[in-house]
Amino acid sequence: MSLSPPGLRRAEPGSDAASGLWAGRPVRPVPYGSKATGRGSWSSWLTPADRRVLQLYLLTRISLWITAHGARWLFPRGSDVREAAPVLAPFQQWDANHYLHIARDGYFPADTGPWMxxxxxxxxxxxxxPMLLRAVHLIVPDWTAAGLLISLVAGAVAVLALSRIARAYVPEDADGHRTVLFFLLSPCAVFLAAGYTEALFLAFALPAWRAAQCQRWLWACTLTALATTVRVSGLFLAAAITVLFVLSVSSGKGWRGAPWLALPALPPLAYSWYLHAHTGDWMAWKRAQERGWYREFHTPWEGWSNTWNAAFEGVHTTGYAAMFQVELAAMVVGLALVALxxxxxxxxxxxxxxxxxxxxGTSYWYVSIPRATLLWWPLWMGLAAVSLRRPWFRTVYLCVTVPVTALVALAFLTGRWAG
Incomplete structure (x- = not known):
């Protein structure tokens, strides 16, 4: 299945070209900057294919809500609990509490800060x-419900964008359904439903990527700028779009869109300025990550070694050790993806x-790499392409990932560390 820019020739099912990135033979090189045409253009609204994707999305949301309901009854905190936790309590875990506190109280309430x-x-x-959460809270009084609503809507936008990108990159995935299926049943899919940033980030990043493929640089960079307000990963997306722009220029396109490439840097600069005004440190967000999550710089081999020890040397409880094992597996998948x-x-x-x-991978140990796989859209399109060329692969994928997905969801929904 050809993972090539939009608007290019189709491959016949079962051909070597039909597996693109994952094929055994190279596919004919394709120029960058090709205009997207035909099916999946952004000028259309909801097509029948879009509706099928949204149906799949809603069905998987229902599955997660059923899991959350069961978790609060079957796995309560404490051995002698007589009442289940509130309905939405399973989703208000870990980072979701940080976002709630920021949205409700601000970054430095009552002159508190990192000096305390x-x-x-x-x-x-x-x-x-947090800013969007505060805005939605004006309409939805419950903070947890407000966060879930943001992720629900953002996730719908993200899967629609992913399916449309997949239709262009993987022509045999006619409606993007296979790519979205693999994505929504990925091991860390629970974070797309919780009040976390992954769904919102993808709701900006995937349309930005599609716009960049269509050479709509203003739209691409504006959406990327919005992505950088959500996660630092937006800067990685900005770097990728810059590379795409340079490659399109080298293939004969003009430089007219170059000034827009600076847009994604503005939100992180504004945030750094805000933090400097309160802490005197331009990199206060990075210092906070170092203090709270051991994200001070270490060489890649040190990070691997420390994570390996945490996973297999018995220095942590089995729950944390299992999560570190998943971190290592996610790093291997990421390295293989980059190589391909x-x-x-x-x-x-x-x-x-x-x-x-x-x-x-350059922290003391690995944290949140499995969650980061949700943001690697080439991975899900590549897996879909492989499954279309080798039908048995889908069965293997589902048999392996569905139990892992359920276990990670239960770990998160019951308050255990899940990346």
Missing amino acids: DGWDNREAFFPGF LARRRRWPEAVYVALSLWAL
């Missing part, structure tokens, strides 16, 4: 999600994933 003992390092989190993207000369996508791996 017991500080929660909330400035490590970019302001896009580079082999196929998909340089923009390779840059995007490689920067993500560098940022997450």
